[in-house]
Amino acid sequence: MIRFIFNKLLYLVPTLLGITIVAFGFVRVLPGDPVTLLAGERGISPERHAQLSAQLGFDRPIWEQYFDFLVRLAHGDFGNSLVTKKPVLDEFLTLFPATLELAFCAIVLATLIGVPVGVLAAIKRGSWFDQISMTAALVGFSMPIFWWGLLLIIFFSGTLGWTPVSGRMSLMFYFDTPTGFMLIDSLLSGQSGAFRSALSHLVLPAIVLATIPLAVIARQTRSAMLEVMGEDYVRTARAKGLPAKRVVMVHALRNAMVPVITTIGLQVGLLMAGAILTETIFSWPGVGKWMIDSISRRDYPVVQSGLLLIAGMVMIVNLLVDLTYGFINPRIRHK
């Protein structure tokens, strides 16, 4: 197992280096002068330009600049935002819990609904439940989620007035956020109604973000179950007279879960992409909205390091999924 983990980590190194090269090169291929772009100062004198250029290291050979960039990253220095002047890493760490909370709730929602629906559809193959749920899954899979979010706002916030339109928390409440997760912090604050407010802000974005993963998980669970149900050991289990429930839950589902867990893991990258859209629609203060705002504000240090940090996060999560996969499936571990 340790060897397996080590191999996985070793495999990550080149990709991680590649990501830093992309982030490093990104600012240098932008149209315009990288010095003024990174310093955020326009119309400056040649002397100031030379000073900035030396300060940012642009007067040295490119490989030296890249090496410096890596050293600074290793020291946790991700540069400062041009707009807020704050370190990019600090901003990322304040905003990331919001995205994590949203993404986590979305994937839990998608799994809790998607897996049972997929299993039921497979057991009752060809039934009206199968047909309706799989049609719904295909619709969900084809959904432009930015539009879906707007529709939900029109209906639940506009017509029914049940949920707020944007943000994470009602302005009526104020409390410390030690964990950064609104659901937990609002409970810890002990203020009545705070948790309710946090939940009502979260529910629509979570549904929107869960839509595509839910559809994918339901479809994948159904096909994995169908495949497993045709295996010999399931037939054997049936033949020796085990109750149908036990055959499905123990013999079939356990084996079908292996590809399903991979699928759930693969959704993480997609969730980040979805989070950009969801956070924009609901003005959710997470890293997705932060990236979009930074791109349109031309805050390039944030875009550069944000890209790096988000890709790094996705890689870490993917690694964890890979390890879980190896943990539940010995065949992978011992290959």
Added chain:
Amino acid sequence: MSDTSLQLTDGQIRRKMIADFWFDFRRNKGAVVGLCVFTLLVLVAIFAPLVAPHSATLQYRDALLVPPFWSDGADPRFLLGTDAVGRDVLSRLIFGSRYSLFIGVVVVLVALTGGIILGLIAGYCGKWVDTVIMRVMDIILAFPSLLLALVLVAILGPGLTNAMIAIAIVYQPHFARLTRAAVMGEKNREYVTAARLAGAGPLRLMFKTILPNCLAPLIVQATLSFSSAVLDAAALGFLGMGAQPPAPEWGTMLAEAREFILRAWWVVTFPGLAILISVLAINLMGDGLRDALDPKLKRS
């Protein structure tokens, strides 16, 4: 013995294959519905100037935010109503279909061509060439696709062409991976060795001998990418990084309509519905294609 064997010409074999494919495809009702909707969409896009009742950009200043025909206060001139500056929503949707289909076709062609070439080279050459190409693909895949596309658009500048290039770059690794895997499976088969012994050069081996036998998964992936490309281009348009106003691109229309969501539901609803229906139709077709082309699924 000889009278039972049947000699088929190449043309006959090809016709038989197409007939087989059509037989399998037709069994999937959803796929046929998808194909019909898609064909309709293509026809609408081609004949947009003839079908559309109004121009896509003409502003009727006397008819701002007119609701669709079944609501109170509707104007019979505008079936699906007008937007905030008095443009006919239906006409804009009809012209918008051109953008979506064009984006899908261009993105898939660019990504497919790039992916096939890289995948063939990686799979055929092996060794360090393979390692380098596949590592670069891994790096592209490590970024969330929409985020990478956004950053690429930030580099290239917002606009439809750049959005298409960005999406194609982001999609291309999937094709490269598929091609490589298929090539690795095929390149040690007897027919490839036979062709090599007969004196076929590496280019002929790659493109003429091996490639046609790897096409099935690529076609399925191409349909899937087509629908994702339509979605992602609309998303970029929605975020202000794709087609720029006043282009009647569906995502861009949604972005313009956003501020009216609680006042005029139709300017938000219809463009999104158009995106959903087109993407759904293409995905239905994709499912049918996969069932018909994948012999493993066919038998079960």
